Amino acid sequence: MSDQVEEVKITWTGRIRDRAEKNLPYDRLMPDTQPAYVVSWIYVAGVLTIAALAGIIGSGVILTFKGPTWWHTSASGHFVNSLHFWSVQLFFIFMVVHLWGNFWMAAWRGGRWKTWISGLVAFAVSIGAGLSGYAIQTNVDSQWIAFQAKDGINATGVGAMFDIANFGQMMMFHIFLFPGIISLVVLAHVVWVRIKGVVPPIDAAKVEAAIAEHAASTQAGA
Amino acid sequence: MGFITTPLGAHLFQWGWFSVSIGNIATISAVVALLVLAIVVPFPKEHDVTPIQREQDRA
Amino acid sequence: MMDLKARQKEIERTHWTGPLRRYDIVKEGIIACIVVAALVIGLSALFSSPDDKALTFRGWATAMPKDFFATTIKELAGTSDSATYGPPYNANGDGQALGPITMQKWIGVHEPIHTANDFVINPLIHQQQAQIVQNAVVTWLKASPAQQATWATNLDNAIQDPKGANGDPSKVPNGDYGPTPLLASGLLAMASSGALDGILPAPGDFYNSNNTKQILFMGDGSYLPGFGDANHLSGNQWGMMNEIGDWPGQQWLMPFSFWYQMPFVNSDATSGLSATMTANGDVYVLAIISIIMLLHFLIPFIPGLRDIPRWIPVHKLIWRQYYRRAKQSS
Numbered sequence: 001m002s003d004q005v006e007e008v009k010i011t012w013t014g015r016i017r018d019r020a021e022k023n024l025p026y027d028r029l030m031p032d033t034q035p036a037y038v039v040s041w042i043y044v045a046g047v048l049t050i051a052a053l054a055g056i057i058g059s060g061v062i063l064t065f066k067g068p069t070w071w072h073t074s075a076s077g078h079f080v081n082s083l084h085f086w087s088v089q090l091f092f093i094f095m096v097v098h099l100w101g102n103f104w105m106a107a108w109r110g111g112r113w114k115t116w117i118s119g120l121v122a123f124a125v126s127i128g129a130g131l132s133g134y135a136i137q138t139n140v141d142s143q144w145i146a147f148q149a150k151d152g153i154n155a156t157g158v159g160a161m162f163d164i165a166n167f168g169q170m171m172m173f174h175i176f177l178f179p180g181i182i183s184l185v186v187l188a189h190v191v192w193v194r195i196k197g198v199v200p201p202i203d204a205a206k207v208e209a210a211i212a213e214h215a216a217s218t219q220a221g222a
Numbered sequence: 223m224g225f226i227t228t229p230l231g232a233h234l235f236q237w238g239w240f241s242v243s244i245g246n247i248a249t250i251s252a253v254v255a256l257l258v259l260a261i262v263v264p265f266p267k268e269h270d271v272t273p274i275q276r277e278q279d280r281a
Numbered sequence: 282m283m284d285l286k287a288r289q290k291e292i293e294r295t296h297w298t299g300p301l302r303r304y305d306i307v308k309e310g311i312i313a314c315i316v317v318a319a320l321v322i323g324l325s326a327l328f329s330s331p332d333d334k335a336l337t338f339r340g341w342a343t344a345m346p347k348d349f350f351a352t353t354i355k356e357l358a359g360t361s362d363s364a365t366y367g368p369p370y371n372a373n374g375d376g377q378a379l380g381p382i383t384m385q386k387w388i389g390v391h392e393p394i395h396t397a398n399d400f401v402i403n404p405l406i407h408q409q410q411a412q413i414v415q416n417a418v419v420t421w422l423k424a425s426p427a428q429q430a431t432w433a434t435n436l437d438n439a440i441q442d443p444k445g446a447n448g449d450p451s452k453v454p455n456g457d458y459g460p461t462p463l464l465a466s467g468l469l470a471m472a473s474s475g476a477l478d479g480i481l482p483a484p485g486d487f488y489n490s491n492n493t494k495q496i497l498f499m500g501d502g503s504y505l506p507g508f509g510d511a512n513h514l515s516g517n518q519w520g521m522m523n524e525i526g527d528w529p530g531q532q533w534l535m536p537f538s539f540w541y542q543m544p545f546v547n548s549d550a551t552s553g554l555s556a557t558m559t560a561n562g563d564v565y566v567l568a569i570i571s572i573i574m575l576l577h578f579l580i581p582f583i584p585g586l587r588d589i590p591r592w593i594p595v596h597k598l599i600w601r602q603y604y605r606r607a608k609q610s611s
Contacts, residue, residue: 034304035297037603041260047309051317059321072332081332082325089249090320092533097256104261104595108581110293120578130531140333141525144509146492147500148516155377155563157384160369160391165497168490197297201600202591205289208299210608242519245529261598 023195031194037201042105045098046193050186052094055087057179064175069138088130095123107199115196118189122182129178135170142167331525338481338495341504342472349472350450351440352502353465356396358433363497364396370497371395377564384564392493397429400481400498401468407484408476414467417460424459432459516541516562536573540566 009015062080063071071077099119108116134145146165153159163169201207342349355361359373367374369391376385405418421429439446439453446452450465471477481498483489499505506515514520521538524530540546546562548555558565580586590596597604 031306032304033301036300036302036606037600038302038304039265039602040599041263041265042257042599044309044313045256045260047313048317051310051313052321054314055317055321072334078329078332079325082328082330083321085330086321086324086328087317089324089529090317093249093253093256096253096533097260100257101260101599103580104590104593105599106587106590106596108587110290113581116581117578120574124574127531127533130533134531137332139335140508141331143335143496143499143505144514146496147505148509148514148520150496152563152567154366154369155385155561156567157368157388159385160388163369163392163491163493165493165495166392166491171490200292200297201603202289202594202596203600203604204292204299205285207604208288208292209285243513243523243530244527245524246519246522246532246535249529249532250535261595265602 024191028197029194035198035200037204038198042097042101043198045094045101049091049094049098050190052087052091053182053186056084056091059084059087060175060179068136068171072138088133091126092130095126099123105199106202109199109202110196112192112196112199115189115192118185118192122185122189125178125181125185129174129182131164132170132174132178135164136167136174138167328528331528333525336499336505336508337475338472338477338499339475341499341502342469342477345502345504346469346473347448347450348503350465350469351448352498353401353468354433354437354440354450354461355501356400356498357429357461357464358437359396359430360434360437361396361501363394363400363501366497377561379561379564379568394494394497396498397433399494401464403484404471404477404480405464405467407480408471410467410471414463414470417463417467420460421464428459432457432461436461517547537566537570540569 009018059080063084066074066077066080071081102116102119131145131149135142135149149164150159153162153164162173338349352361356364359365363370365374367376368385368389371394372390375383377383378386402418402421405414410418424432435456436453436458439456439458440448440450445454450462468477471480478495481495482492509515509520510518512525513523514525516538519535519538519542521541522530522532522534541562545555545558546566548559550556550559576583576586
C-alpha cells in the first residue's frame with residue numbers, strides 16, 4: 001500500500017519531522033545491517049574516537065566535582081588526571097587514524113562533503129579544547145604553554161578575546177564552550193554518516209559490471 | 223650520544239630534531255602502526271552471514 | 282547502458298541496494314568503550330601523567346635575584362618584552378605583520394597592561410613596605426613621566442651595558458637613577474617573602490582568576506624561559522608538541538611545530554627577508570598552517586587533491602575482502 005495522497009505539512013514541526021522520517025528512518029539511525037563492503041578494521045577508528053571522547057568527558061566530570069587543583073595533592077586525583085590525559089592522547093591518535101583512513105577511501109564522495117568538513121572542524125575545535133586544557137593544569141606546564149602560545153594567538157589578533165594566560169577564561173572555555181561545540185559537531189558528523197551511509201568503494205561500479213557480465217555469460221552458456 | 227658530536231649530528235641537533243620526546247615518538251609511531259594494521263589485518267570472516275537483501279530496499 | 286563513471290556516481294549518491302551483512306551498532310559502541318576504558322586505565326596505571334610544580338616569584342627571586350632585579354628595572358623603563366609588546370597589552374609596539382596585514386595592531390588593546398604600574402608600583406603600594414621603599418614610591422609617583430623614564434632608562438642602560446655591568450645590577454656605576462634601585466630591591470624583597478605571588482594578579486582584591494600579569498612579568502626574565510630551554514620545550518626544539526620528561530605532548534601539533542624548526546623563522550640576521558620572517562615568525566607560520574588547513578577542508582572540491590586516493594590505490598587494500606568475495610560470488 002503506497003502513499004498516493006501525501007498530506008502536505010504546513011507546520012515547521014511537521015516539515016522537519018517529514019524530512020527526518022525520509023532521510024533518517026529508524027533503521028538507518030540504528031541499523032543492524034550494513035553494506036557488505038564494510039569489512040576492514042579501519043572502520044572502527046571512528047567509534048574508538050568517540051569512545052575516547054566519552055573517556056575525556058567522564059574523567060572531566062570527576063575533575064569538575066573536585067576542582068582544578070585537587071590532583072596536585074591527592075593520589076586518586078592524580079590518577080583521574082592521568083585518565084583524562086591518556087583519554088586525550090587516545091582521542092587524537094584514533095582521530096588521526098580515522099582521518100587518514102577516510103582520506104584513502106575518498107570518503108567525501110557522493111555528496112559527503114559535509115561529513116568530511118564537520119570532521120575537520122571537530123579536529124580543529126578539539127585542538128583548541130586541548131590547548132585550553134593544558135592552560136588550566138595549574139602547574140609549570142600551564143605557565144610555559146601560556147607564555148609560549150600567547151605569541152602565536154596574539155599575532156592573529158585573536159589574543160584580544162582569547163587570553164591563554166587568563167585562567168578563569170580558559171577554564172570556562174575548556175569545560176563549557178569547547179565541549180559544547182565539539183559535542184554538537186560530532187553529533188552532526190555522525191548523523192550525516194547515518195543519513196548518507198558509509199561511502200561505497202571507489203570501484204563499486206566496476207565490481208557491479210563484472211558480476212553482471214559474469215552472470216550474463218554464465219546464463220548464456222547454461 | 224656520540225652522534226651529536228659528529229658534524230651531521232650537531233647540525234640536526236641544533237635544529238632540535240632530536241628534542242622530540244620519547245612519548246611523542248611512541249604516540250606518533252602508534253598512529254602509523256595502527257593505520258597500517260587496520261588496513262592490512264584481515265577482518266574476521268565469522269561475522270559475515272549469508273548476504274541478505276531487505277524487501278523494502280528493492281526500488 | 283549507463284557509462285561506468287555515471288553509474289559509480291549514482292551508487293555513491295543513493296542508498297546502497299547491494300549485498301548487506303550483519304551489523305550491531307549498539308554492541309560496537311559498547312565494545313569500543315570497554316576497549317578504550319581498559320587502554321586508558323592501563324596507560325594511567327603504567328605511566329601516570331606529568332605534574333611539575335608551578336614556578337613562583339619567590340622561586341625566581343631566590344634562585345636568580347640579579348635577574349629579577351634587572352627585569353624589574355626593565356619593566357620600570359618600559360624596555361622589557363611585555364612593555365614593548367604592543368596589542369593586546371599596550372600600544373608600545375605594533376605586534377607582528379604579515380606583509381601589509383597587521384591583525385594584531387588592527388584589533389588593538391583589549392587587555393591593558395602598564396608594566397611599571399601593574400608589575401612594580403601597585404604591588405608595592407598594596408603591601409606594607411620598609412620606610413625607605415615607601416619614600417621611594419612617593420618620589421616616583423610625584424615625578425613626571427619624563428623624569429621617571431630618565432631614571433629607569435639610565436639604570437636599565439647601565440645594567441645592560443656589555444662593557445660595564447653586563448647584566449649584573451651589583452656592578453653598575455653611580456648615576457642618576459632616582460628611586461629606581463630602591464623600588465627594585467623593595468620588589469625583590471617582596472618576591473623573596475612570597476608576598477608578590479599573592480598580590481600581583483589583583484592588588485587589593487579578594488578574588489583573582491587572571492594570571493596574565495604574572496605570566497608576562499615572569500616571562501620577561503630568564504627564570505621561566507630558562508625552564509623551557511632546559512626541558513626541550515622551546516619553539517625551535519619541537520617545544521610546541523613536546524612535554525616535560527618523556528611523556529607525550531600535543532603531538533597532533535606536529536605539522537604546526539614543524540615550521541618553527543625551519544631556518545627561515547630562526548634566523549640571526551638583523552635585516553632582510555630572513556630577519557623579517559623571524560621577527561614575525563608566529564604570524565607567518567600561522568598563515569602557512571591556515572592555508573594547509575583550508576586546503577584540507579576543501580579537498581572534496583579540489584581536482585587533483587581529491588584524486589590522490591585514486592592514483593595511490595590504498596583503497597584496494599582496504600576493500601580487498603569485498604572485491605575478492607564479489608569475484609567468488611560471481
